[in-house]
Amino acid sequence: MSQLANIPDDSSGTHVAVIGAGFGGISAAAYLAQAGYAVTVYEKNSWVGGRARVLNRDGFRFDMGPSWYWMPAEHDRWFTDMGAKREDYYRIHRVDPSYKVYFGDSLPKEQRNEVTVPADFEGAKALFESYEKGAGEKLEAFIGQAKRKYDFAMSGFIYRNFNSLLNMLNRSVLKNMRQLNLFTTYRGLIERYFTHPYLKKILEFPVVFLGSFAGKTPAVYTLMNYIDFGLGTWYPEGGFGKVVESMQKVAESHGATFVFNAEVTGIRSSGGRAVGISVRHDGKENEIPIDAVVANADYPYVEDQLLDAGSRSLPLEKWDNKTFAPAVLNYYVGFNRKLPSLAHHTFFFDTDWNDHFDAVYGNRRWPADPLFYIHIPSITDPGCAPEGHEAMFILIPCALGLDDTDELREHYFSIVLDRMEKLTGENLRDAIVFRETMSIREFKADYNAYEGTAFGLGQTLFQTAWFRPMNRSKKLINLYFAGHYTVPGTGTTMSMISGKLAAMRIGNEHPHGGPGRGVSPGWR
Numbered sequence: 235m236s237q238l239a240n241i242p243d244d245s246s247g248t249h250v251a252v253i254g255a256g257f258g259g260i261s262a263a264a265y266l267a268q269a270g271y272a273v274t275v276y277e278k279n280s281w282v283g284g285r286a287r288v289l290n291r292d293g294f295r296f297d298m299g300p301s302w303y304w305m306p307a308e309h310d311r312w313f314t315d316m317g318a319k320r321e322d323y324y325r326i327h328r329v330d331p332s333y334k335v336y337f338g339d340s341l342p343k344e345q346r347n348e349v350t351v352p353a354d355f356e357g358a359k360a361l362f363e364s365y366e367k368g369a370g371e372k373l374e375a376f377i378g379q380a381k382r383k384y385d386f387a388m389s390g391f392i393y394r395n396f397n398s399l400l401n402m403l404n405r406s407v408l409k410n411m412r413q414l415n416l417f418t419t420y421r422g423l424i425e426r427y428f429t430h431p432y433l434k435k436i437l438e439f440p441v442v443f444l445g446s447f448a449g450k451t452p453a454v455y456t457l458m459n460y461i462d463f464g465l466g467t468w469y470p471e472g473g474f475g476k477v478v479e480s481m482q483k484v485a486e487s488h489g490a491t492f493v494f495n496a497e498v499t500g501i502r503s504s505g506g507r508a509v510g511i512s513v514r515h516d517g518k519e520n521e522i523p524i525d526a527v528v529a530n531a532d533y534p535y536v537e538d539q540l541l542d543a544g545s546r547s548l549p550l551e552k553w554d555n556k557t558f559a560p561a562v563l564n565y566y567v568g569f570n571r572k573l574p575s576l577a578h579h580t581f582f583f584d585t586d587w588n589d590h591f592d593a594v595y596g597n598r599r600w601p602a603d604p605l606f607y608i609h610i611p612s613i614t615d616p617g618c619a620p621e622g623h624e625a626m627f628i629l630i631p632c633a634l635g636l637d638d639t640d641e642l643r644e645h646y647f648s649i650v651l652d653r654m655e656k657l658t659g660e661n662l663r664d665a666i667v668f669r670e671t672m673s674i675r676e677f678k679a680d681y682n683a684y685e686g687t688a689f690g691l692g693q694t695l696f697q698t699a700w701f702r703p704m705n706r707s708k709k710l711i712n713l714y715f716a717g718h719y720t721v722p723g724t725g726t727t728m729s730m731i732s733g734k735l736a737a738m739r740i741g742n743e744h745p746h747g748g749p750g751r752g753v754s755p756g757w758r
């Protein structure tokens with residue numbers, strides 16, 4: 235019998251269907267199930283976690299998507315909300331050094347072209363001081379202002395639903411407008427503090443996570459630098475795969491059901507409400523009645539492919555004017571020896587920074603000589619590779635919708651290997667056991683990603699809070715969204731919080747009458 239037969243009957247309360255088992259979907263499912271809703275998650279793929287997918291091959295294990303575990307307290311808060319403890323599911327370790335950066339353009343007389351950023355803040359200050367007199371103290375001041383922005387965002391924005399513009403422009407926002415630096419650029423603010431090009435790039439790189447670049451991003455997002463230097467980079471033992479598996483277990487412990495290989499092919503509506511979904515599972519088409527839906531699948535795809543024309547709040551042409559976070563060209567490479575010159579996280583910023591960002595956000599093209607990032611989790615977690623081996627994930631950010639051919643993937647692999655060999659002095663080619671790749675083609679086919687985006691919608695000023703696509707449809711009053719296209723933003727932590735925000739709205743707007751633990755969940 236198909237697992238779909240587990241559709242709850244009326245006695246189990248209001249039935250919410252969640253489309254997609256990414257961070258946003260699992261999180262929404264857990265909160266709703268905890269509040270007594272009958273929840274079923276339908277996931278088109280065979281694995282939990284969506285973009286946080288795992289590749290196991292020949293004794294190697296790769297996180298194919300996220301690798302930076304940031305804001306650990308927010309992950310812990312999710313488990314606490316669920317009446318659980320994160321440490322009962324997985325342990326986390328501070329990554330130290332935080333990361334290493336290779337620069338190609340050492341300043342005259344400056345022989346160093348690689349910088350290793352220590353986890354310890356005093357060490358980071360000393361590092362900054364070694365490049366620029368007074369930069370140690372300035373780093374303290376800069377991270378101090380970033381912390382104030384972070385604290386403000388956490389208390390004023392991140393855990394809030396924005397149902398009206400007034401809701402956003404409250405007194406506290408207006409009062410703090412100046413120190414939020416909404417109208418100064420990220421780069422502009424950094425330049426008020428630092429002059430050395432390495433220091434400026436180290437502080438600018440987190441913008442890539444926002445799907446933007448520093449010359450165009452408001453300085454309020456320097457809060458990312460507090461996340462980096464103040465809260466630190468962590469690694470979840472077992473990788474991100476372990477994180478999403480744990481979240482699934484917690485959701486199931488509250489009664490949520492997960493059905494894999496179950497592709498939702500349509501959302502049926504009537505009278506301004508979603509009334510059912512069509513699900514393809516085990517070769518059969520199933521029609522499932524629902525009381526509410528949380529769509530975690532990519533928002534533009536849901537609007538364009540799952541809804542009929544009259545039910546779309548954001549038809550495809552509206553997305554074409556938005557700023558998207560980049561696509562990626564990724565390689566997952568097994569090596570038959572250790573690679574001591576590299577760190578857990580290493581950046582290669584040895585080519586023209588502005589040219590690369592222009593290729594991603596400006597005149598879209600494949601970058602001639604790309605910047606790239608590598609992740610070697612086996613440095614921290616021996617479970618990622620056989621003994622004496624190393625698992626390496628290489629990521630090149632690129633523009634959406636580019637022509638993605640096998641020849642290009644071969645070409646760029648050769649470029650990054652040449653550069654890594656030159657800068658590290660290691661012969662890497664001879665140590666490769668295998669290589670797999672993933673790029674725009676797979677993001678479209680596997681995740682229904684708009685133009686193959688890896689990170690969803692960019693986090694620009696006018697795509698934040700009230701200005702971000704709403705987490706409830708304007709046409710169907712019981713269709714909600716969770717994930718990195720809606721509030722509060724991009725990345726695993728924000729997607730996880732988006733599930734909570736969608737669940738809070740359902741709790742308030744569609745209280746259930748079933749035998750649950752209350753009709754209007756008040757987790758915060």
Ligand SMILES: Cc1cc2nc3c(=O)[nH]c(=O)nc-3n(C[C@H](O)[C@H](O)[C@H](O)COP(=O)(O)OP(=O)(O)OC[C@H]3O[C@@H](n4cnc5c(N)ncnc54)[C@H](O)[C@@H]3O)c2cc1C
Binds near residue numbers: 257259279302562
């Ligand atoms: C290469 C890469 C590196 C990253 N690095 C980091 C990092 O270091 N740190 C960080 O915090 N974030 C990182 N991110 C971003 C982070 O992974 C995402 O923001 C987050 O995982 C998005 O979660 P989500 O729930 O919004 O979407 P998804 O994970 O995409 O989940 C959506 C789910 O919906 C499913 N789906 C789609 N269509 C259907 C359908 N018709 N029926 C049923 N199911 C459907 C998909 O299969 C998918 O499982 C990275 C992302 C990538 C790709």
